[in-house]
Amino acid sequence: MNWTWFHKLGSPKWFYEISGRWLPWLAWAALLLIAVGTVWGLAFAPQDYQQGNSFRIIYIHVPAAFLAQSIYVMLAVAGLVGLVWKMKLADVALQQAAPIGAWMTFIALLTGAVWGKPTWGAWWVWDARLTSMLILLFLYFGVIALGQAISNRDSAAKACAVLSIVGVVNIPIIKYSVEWWNTLHQPATFKVTEKPAMPVEMWLPLLVMVIGFYCFFAAVLLMRMRLEVLRREARSSWVKSEIRTLVGKDA
Amino acid sequence: MNFSSFADFIAMGNHGLYVWTSYGISLAVLLLNAALPLLARRRYLQEEARRLRREEMK
Numbered sequence: 001m002n003w004t005w006f007h008k009l010g011s012p013k014w015f016y017e018i019s020g021r022w023l024p025w026l027a028w029a030a031l032l033l034i035a036v037g038t039v040w041g042l043a044f045a046p047q048d049y050q051q052g053n054s055f056r057i058i059y060i061h062v063p064a065a066f067l068a069q070s071i072y073v074m075l076a077v078a079g080l081v082g083l084v085w086k087m088k089l090a091d092v093a094l095q096q097a098a099p100i101g102a103w104m105t106f107i108a109l110l111t112g113a114v115w116g117k118p119t120w121g122a123w124w125v126w127d128a129r130l131t132s133m134l135i136l137l138f139l140y141f142g143v144i145a146l147g148q149a150i151s152n153r154d155s156a157a158k159a160c161a162v163l164s165i166v167g168v169v170n171i172p173i174i175k176y177s178v179e180w181w182n183t184l185h186q187p188a189t190f191k192v193t194e195k196p197a198m199p200v201e202m203w204l205p206l207l208v209m210v211i212g213f214y215c216f217f218a219a220v221l222l223m224r225m226r227l228e229v230l231r232r233e234a235r236s237s238w239v240k241s242e243i244r245t246l247v248g249k250d251a
Numbered sequence: 252m253n254f255s256s257f258a259d260f261i262a263m264g265n266h267g268l269y270v271w272t273s274y275g276i277s278l279a280v281l282l283l284n285a286a287l288p289l290l291a292r293r294r295y296l297q298e299e300a301r302r303l304r305r306e307e308m309k
Contacts, residue, residue, distance in 0.1 A: 034281075042274070043260060046253055053263035056270050060277045103280055111273040118269050216281065223288040227295060247300040 010087040012229045013238050019222045026219040033212030040205035048202075057115040059206055062189055063213035064107035068136060069171055071101035071217065075143065076168040079161030089225075091157035092232065094164060095147050096224035100217055102140035109133055120184050128177035129185040132170060139167040153232075 041059030048055035075094050082090035112130065113123045124130065143160050150156035178187045189206065190196055196203045233239045254260040263270045 038274070042270075044253055047264065052266055054266035054269050056263070057273045060273060064277070100284060103284055107277050107280055110276060114269050114273045118266055216285075220284050220288060223285075223292070227288060227292050231295070243296070243299050244303070246296055247303060 010085070010089055012089060012233050013236075015089055016226060016229055016242070019226055023219060023222050023226075026215050026222065030212055030215035030219050033208050033215060037205050037209035037212050041209065045202050045205050046199070051119055054115060054118045057111050058189070059209045061108060061111040061115060062206060063210045064104045064111065065133070066210055067213050067217055068101055068105040068108050068133070069174060070214075071097050071104060072136060072139065072164070073168060073171060075101065075164040079164040082157055082161050083165075088232075089229075091153075091160070092225050092228050093221070094143075094157070094160055096228055097221055098140055098143045098147070098160075100220055100224075102137060102144065104213075104217075105133060105137040105140060109137065116184075125184055127183045127185060128181040129174065129183055132174040132177050135170055136174065139163075139170060142167070
C-alpha cells in the first residue's frame with residue numbers, strides 16, 4: 001500500500017492547500033442540506049401519531065447527538081495518531097474539534113430536555129442515556145480545559161490525547177445505554193442492519209439533516225484548523241507569504 | 252405540506268413553544284460556531300497587517 005498520502009497529511013502546508021479547496025464545497029453543502037432538512041422536517045414531514053408535532057425536534061436532536069459522539073471518537077483517533085506518529089496536525093485537529101463537539105453535545109442535551117417535557121413530563125431524568133451524554137459534555141470540557149491549562153504545546157497535546165483515548169470508553173456506554181438499562185429514552189432511530197421503523201417521509205429529512213450536520217462540522221473544523229495552522233507555523237516561509245497575500249487582499 | 256394554515260404551522264398542535272425553542276436555540280448555536288472562526292481569522296489578519304506595517308516603517 002502507498003502511504004505517501006498519510007505522510008502528506010502530516011504536512012501543514014499540504015493540509016492548508018487541500019482544505020482551502022474543500023472548504024467552499026463543504027460550507028455550501030452544509031447550508032443547503034440543513035436548510036432543506038429544516039423546512040422539510042418542520043413543514044412537510046407528517047406528524048407522529050403519538051407525540052404529535054413535538055417529534056419534529058428529532059431533526060436537530062438526532063444529528064447533534066450523532067455528531068457529539070462521532071466528534072469524540074474523532075478526538076480519540078486524532079489523539080492516537082498524534083501519540084503514535086507524532087503528527088502535529090493531529091493535535092491541531094483534536095484541539096479545534098473539541099469545542100464543536102461540546103456545542104453539539106449541548107444542543108443534543110438541550111433539545112432532549114425540551115422534547116422530554118411534553119413527551120415524558122419532565123425536563124430531565126437521571127436516566128442512563130441522559131447521564132452518559134452529560135458525562136460526554138464534561139469530558140469535552142476536560143479536554144478543552146486541559147489543552148488550555150498546559151502552556152507547553154507538546155505536553156498539552158500528549159495529555160489531551162490520553163484523556164480523549166481514555167474517555168472514549170463512554171461512547172459504547174452511550175450507544176448501548178438504551179438496551180442495557182431500563183430507560184425512558186427511545187431506542188435508536190437508525191440501525192445499520194435494519195430498515196428504519198419510521199415511514200420514509202419521516203426519516204428521509206432526518207438523513208438529509210444528519211449529512212448536513214456532518215458537512216457543517218467538517219466546514220467549521222477546517223476553518224478553525226486553517227487559522228490554527230497559520231498561527232502555529234507563523235515562522236515558516238510559506239505562512240509568511242500566505243499572510244502577505246491575505247493581508248494585501250483584506251487591507 | 253402537513254399544515255393547513257400558517258397559524259397551524261406556528262402553533263405546532265400546542266407544541267409550538269417546545270419546537271420553536273429547540274430550533275431557535277440550535278440555529279443560534281450553529282451560527283455562533285460558524286461566526287467565531289470567521290471573526291477570529293479577521294482579527295488575526297488585522298493584527299498581522301499591523302505588525303507588517305510596523306516592520307516596514309523601521
